[in-house]
Amino acid sequence: MDHTIEISGLTKDYGDSRGLFDVDLTVEPGQVFGLVGINGSGKSTMIRHLMGFLHPQSGRCSIQGMDCWRRAAELKRSIGYVPGEIAFPDVKTGFDFFNLQAGYFGKRDQSRLHDLIDRFRLDASAPLKRMSKGMKQKTAIVAAFMTTAPILILDEGTTGLDPLMQKVFTDLVREEKANGRTMFMSSHMFDELEASCDRVAFLKRGRVIEVVDMSQFNGDEPVKEYKIEFNQPQDYLAFLSRPFSVSRRQEHLNQVSVQVADLAVADLFAALADLDVRFITQVPRTLARHFIQKYYETEGHPHV
Amino acid sequence: MFSAALMRQTIRENAALWTVLTAVQCLMIATIGWTAPIAAAGVAYYNMLPGIFAGIYAITIGNRLICAKVDRGTLAYVLSTPVGRRAVVGVQTSFFIGSLAAMYALTAAVHSVAAVLSSYGADASQVQAIVKLNLGLFLLALAFSGICFAASCWFNLSKHTIAIGGGLVCAFLLFPIIAMFGNNFAFLRHLTIVTLYDVSDIMAGAAGWGWPLAALAAIAAAAYAAGAVVFLRKDLPL
Numbered sequence: 001m002d003h004t005i006e007i008s009g010l011t012k013d014y015g016d017s018r019g020l021f022d023v024d025l026t027v028e029p030g031q032v033f034g035l036v037g038i039n040g041s042g043k044s045t046m047i048r049h050l051m052g053f054l055h056p057q058s059g060r061c062s063i064q065g066m067d068c069w070r071r072a073a074e075l076k077r078s079i080g081y082v083p084g085e086i087a088f089p090d091v092k093t094g095f096d097f098f099n100l101q102a103g104y105f106g107k108r109d110q111s112r113l114h115d116l117i118d119r120f121r122l123d124a125s126a127p128l129k130r131m132s133k134g135m136k137q138k139t140a141i142v143a144a145f146m147t148t149a150p151i152l153i154l155d156e157g158t159t160g161l162d163p164l165m166q167k168v169f170t171d172l173v174r175e176e177k178a179n180g181r182t183m184f185m186s187s188h189m190f191d192e193l194e195a196s197c198d199r200v201a202f203l204k205r206g207r208v209i210e211v212v213d214m215s216q217f218n219g220d221e222p223v224k225e226y227k228i229e230f231n232q233p234q235d236y237l238a239f240l241s242r243p244f245s246v247s248r249r250q251e252h253l254n255q256v257s258v259q260v261a262d263l264a265v266a267d268l269f270a271a272l273a274d275l276d277v278r279f280i281t282q283v284p285r286t287l288a289r290h291f292i293q294k295y296y297e298t299e300g301h302p303h304v
Numbered sequence: 305m306f307s308a309a310l311m312r313q314t315i316r317e318n319a320a321l322w323t324v325l326t327a328v329q330c331l332m333i334a335t336i337g338w339t340a341p342i343a344a345a346g347v348a349y350y351n352m353l354p355g356i357f358a359g360i361y362a363i364t365i366g367n368r369l370i371c372a373k374v375d376r377g378t379l380a381y382v383l384s385t386p387v388g389r390r391a392v393v394g395v396q397t398s399f400f401i402g403s404l405a406a407m408y409a410l411t412a413a414v415h416s417v418a419a420v421l422s423s424y425g426a427d428a429s430q431v432q433a434i435v436k437l438n439l440g441l442f443l444l445a446l447a448f449s450g451i452c453f454a455a456s457c458w459f460n461l462s463k464h465t466i467a468i469g470g471g472l473v474c475a476f477l478l479f480p481i482i483a484m485f486g487n488n489f490a491f492l493r494h495l496t497i498v499t500l501y502d503v504s505d506i507m508a509g510a511a512g513w514g515w516p517l518a519a520l521a522a523i524a525a526a527a528y529a530a531g532a533v534v535f536l537r538k539d540l541p542l
Contacts, residue, residue, distance in 0.1 A: 048540075051380075051542075053380070053383065053539070053540040053542045054539045054540070072383070073388025073390070073391065074386070074388075076385050076387075076388075077386050081384040083380045083384070083542070085377050085380075086377075087376050087380065087381070089313065089378045089381055089382070090313075090378070091313075103312070104382065104385035106309075106386070
């Protein structure tokens with residue numbers, strides 16, 4: 001009941017291992033939750049269940065304790081949404097669209113609208129039909145964030161945005177998180193959610209393979225990976241004889257990668273002191289690398 | 305349960321076709337009503353044309369109200385607001401029925417006024433016949449609209465809605481015409497709901513003339529209800 005979003009035992013079998021299978025997930029209030037997976041892994045199917053477009057075959061999903069299917073209309077007072085495939089209604093301009101959506105919500109207060117339009121440098125007076133993919137995406141994002149809904153659900157929300165706008169988007173997500181809004185967003189780009197999420201679930205063939213805490217990534221991880229290259233082969237070999245956890249070796253380059261806990265980092269430097277080191281660098285543990293590795297592991301052939 | 309914003313948007317989207325079809329029918333019926341009494345030219349008109357107009361309107365609007373929004377994905381933007389499926393069905397049904405009622409109320413009024421002001425000066429019984437004919441037409445169009453609405457709720461692709469809903473309505477309209485080609489085809493008259501709208505019986509005020517019309521209303525009610533039930537329960541590929 002305390003979870004903002006709760007998915008339990010959710011199954012929707014479309015055959016050929018497509019759909020969702022026994023998915024359990026929870027999102028806490030104020031959390032930014034990411035859903036990552038390759039195309040066809042079931043991300044949109046999960047979001048369509050949250051939106052009440054699809055009926056679960058078994059299991060259930062609820063938002064703020066309310067069933068997503070049975071109380072779909074009521075729940076929408078609390079949800080801002082960016083659809084995976086944006087199809088605007090039959091109105092002329094971006095402004096007409098924003099007015100229409102505000103009308104459905106029964107609200108006329110659009111104070112946030114102009115701020116969002118400015119941030120995304122959106123020309124909302126342009127005809128919707130002539131908008132580029134990026135413009136349409138920005139329009140959809142503005143429509144979702146202009147509501148005061150405490151929960152935002154974004155299906156591939158940043159597709160088609162240029163790097164500058166991605167940054168604007170990430171900043172906006174951080175701000176809204178600070179305002180206490182809960183966000184649930186999906187992406188097929190493994191690293192896209194890195195900057196904004198607290199937790200990320202990795203979906204493969206309709207099953208949640210892993211849920212990671214983002215504090216374990218991007219330099220905060222307690223065990224770090226270091227890549228070291230030596231000038232001389234004998235130093236390379238000498239280093240390999242030391243008791244470090246080696247994750248990768250490239251003999252032709254005299255290069256080695258080791259996993260070292262922060263607490264043991266002094267041992268590493270002591271070992272390197274009398275060796276001829278060409279360079280040492282830390283390899284950040286990225287979500288993309290982690291998930292790619294995880295993906296191949298679950299396929300049965302590890303890949304680095 | 306009801307959304308004024310959605311109703312406004314639906315009217316905006318569909319006003320053009322309603323206006324054109326209503327205007328053309330009013331123009332024709334005004335001309336006919338002005339030149340000849342109902343018993344002369346009116347029968348031929350009511351037998352032939354309005355059914356086709358009703359068919360065009362029902363097929364086009366029926367598809368647009370639900371299925372086209374699912375097919376194109378625009379319904380996602382309605383359902384992502386507090387306007388739920390019940391409100392969508394309620395608003396679209398009200399629009400469909402209301403727009404048909406307005407269309408035939410207008411044609412009945414235009415025909416009556418033209419007939420009363422004409423040189424032959426229609427009397428009260430003739431005006432009554434005009435009103436009855438338009439009431440019958442409304443119910444025939446309502447049955448068509450119900451069939452198309454049910455198809456629109458059932459299918460997710462416009463091409464299927466038009467093929468099945470539209471196909472059925474077209475077949476109903478064509479059967480009485482094909483039946484005229486000879487005795488071998490006469491049975492087709494029994495396979496269409498169009499013959500429930502019997503112009504000569506209504507004109508003559510024959511005993512029990514209202515029953516076939518009640519049947520049309522029942523078909524419409526059943527079709528709308530079936531469509532609504534399906535739409536409220538089905539998965540939407542949005």
